[in-house]
Amino acid sequence: MVALTRRLVVYLASFVVLLAVYTLTYQWGMAVFEGESRTWYQALEIVVQSMTTTGYGQDAPWETLEMTVLVLLIQVTGIAYIAVAIPQFVIPWLQQMVEPTPPTETDALTDHVVIVGYTASCEQLIDELTANGTPHVIVEGDPERAQSLYESSLTVLHRDPTTTDGLEAARLDEARAVVVDATERDVLRAALTIETSSPSVPIFAFVGELSLARYFRYAGVDEVLLPKHRLGKALGDRVRTVVTLAVDDRDAFEEAYDVLEYHVDPESELFGETVASMRRLERTGATVLGAWVRGDFVTVLSEHVRVDENTTLVVVGTEAAQAAVAERTGTRGTQYRETGGRVVVAGRGLVGATTRGTLERAGVETTVIDTDPAAQSDVVGDATEEAVLIEAGIRDAQTFLVALESDAETILATLTARALNPAVRIIACAETTANVNALRTAGASDVLALPSVAGRMIMLRVFEHETMRLGDRVVIEQVAVPARSGTELSQARIQRETGCAVVALERAGAFYSDPDGMVLESGDSLILSGTDRQLEWVREVYEQGRERTDGDGDGVQ
Known part of the structure; x- marks a missing residue:
């Protein structure tokens, strides 16, 4: 609306100036070329009639070529101004009259989350809040941004967040929390106003950037979060072992079963x-061991979080089950x-530094690539270049972590690494969710997007309890069941009582993937x-036969 008003002012001003020039020129031309005098208002009348093509008054026709050319010019200019006015002003005004505009007041919201300074970093947060029913x-405050967000079906309030009235319209006093996104826009004034208006709201x-954090702390912000720092930590965490195999005959089990990781195609149901x-x-006969959800490995799958580009499922099963x-x-x-x-890390900036630090603390042997000679790196150079990756040992590496500053560089480094080592596991970070599929197509085994990690950070802090309980790791273990010999096996009951999933029944060296209803025999064991x-x-209950008492085990979670 502001841009439209500005264009209208320029349009009208130019029209008035042109009208004045044509009026004076016409008055002068009639006296010089036609030998007839006209007052300025008579000349103005003829110019307006010519520009609007409504007529020419008593002066038509003109005897001289000069005046004829002048009148033709006036007519063409008038038509051009009308042609410009239709798409520039008439159509936009009609659209504004037809299209709904974002509200300036909210309904009776309570226990809600107020978001100020919306950017792409908030996309996943809104998805999680919606799924969670919050x-x-x-x-x-910007009218064009507010209109754009509103047209994207987001819940938006067109108010200035730096004013008390704007915050009152959002019912700040009854909010559960406020999220201020300062990753791309200056919203420090809004943070100060929020703290002054409702100091009790988190x-x-x-x-x-880390350098900005202290200013928000000075402004009274309860917690300052750096999504890039969390992204770097999540990238490093992806290297850790989350599934451990502890069976008696490991070779036989691995011949019959595979543990695979899947992301879900956006076209999938x-x-x-x-x-x-x-x-x-x-x-299908497979067992879902857990999932990587926006940087965290979880064993308890939540009803409040939805599968997206940043979800990776960890599944164990036979070849037929995995195919399904x-x-x-x-x-x-x-x-x-x-x-x-070997783990090769290509990292710059805050994400790269955090990734390296996370791996160092975990005692993981790494080779670090960085373009900055002053950085604590093993190889100095561009990670998109073959020679640099070869020097870092990419051909013998098991994992390649890519934490570069732009998605374009990350895609190039992924393509190059995949060409040099088709078997390497590539885990990359993305600035936007829009580039997740491009990175997977380039050869990344897994991708973490900054907006997804940012959304999860807030969810774990806004709510007193996490939407999902985190599990350090999953163990696939063989457990003897002498205490249950002679009883009928029920996978659902075991999972309900213990929280463990039955992968298979082992009997005399053979594995049964669907053992429901089988009667347990002496010598049987469960995977x-x-x-x-x-x-x-x-182990205590099934091997030793101890009765279950309240508080034993984890049970249903």
Whole structure:
């Protein structure tokens, strides 16, 4: 609306100036070329009639060529001005009259989340709030941005967040929390106004650079979050072992079963479903061990989070079961491998530095590539160049972590690394969710997007409890069941009682993937997946026959 008004002022001003010039020129031309005098208002009348093509008055026709050319010029100019006015002003005004505009007041919101300074970093947060059933509203002072967000079906309030009135319209006093996104825009004034208006409401601020964090702390922000720092940590965490195999005959088990990682194709019917609904894949005979969700590995699949580009499922099953899972997810699974071997890290900026620090603290052997000679790197150079990657040992590496400053560089480094080592596991970070699929196409095994990690950071802080419980790792373990000999096996009951999933029944060296209804015999053992605590309780009950008491085990989570 502001831009439209500005254009209108320029348009009208130029029209008035042109009208004055034509009026004076016409008055002078009639006296000089036609030998007839005209007052300025008579000349103005003729000019207006000519520009609007409504007539020419008593002066037509003109005797001289000069006056004829002048009148023709006036007519053409008038038509041009009318032609410009229709698309520039008439159509936009009609659109504004027809199209709805963002509201300036909200309904009776309570226990909601107020978002100020909306950017792409908030996209995943809004998705999670929606899935969690938490009301939210974006407060946006810029009219064009507010209109754009509103047309994107987001809940937006067109108010200035730096004013008390604007915050009152968002019902700040009844809000659960306020999220201030300062990664791209200057919203420090808004943070100050929020702290002054409602000091009891928790304020969380996203910042892009560490140097800005202290100013928001000075302004009274409860917690300042650096999504890039969290992204770097999540990238480093992806290297750690989350699934451990502890069976008696490992070779026989690995010959019969594979542990694969799947992301879900956006065209698949599973995309956008809840993470908890991924248990339906177990109808194929496979077992879902857990999932990587926006940088965190979880063993308890939540009803409040939906599958997106940043979700990776970890599944164990036979070849036939894995083929069925691949068909349902629309992607080919990649072999899960426990941590070990060389890890090459290409990292610059805050993301790269955090990734390196996370791996160093975990004691993981790494080779670091950086273009800055002053950085603590093993190889100085551009990670998109073949010679640099070869010097870093990419051909012998098990994992390649890419944490460069732009998605374009990350795609190039991924393509080059995949060409040099087709077997290397490539884990990349993306600035935007729009580039996740491009990175996967380039050869990345897994991709973490900054908006997804940022959204999860807020969810874990706004709510008193996490939307999902985190699991350090999953163990696939063989457990003898002498205490249950002679009883009928029920996979559902075991999972309900212990929280462990039955991967298979082992009997006399053979594995049975669908053992439901089989009667347990002496010498049988179960291949179970669960956390260390869950399996410890299973061993006590199933091997030793101890009765279960309240508080034992993890049970249903």
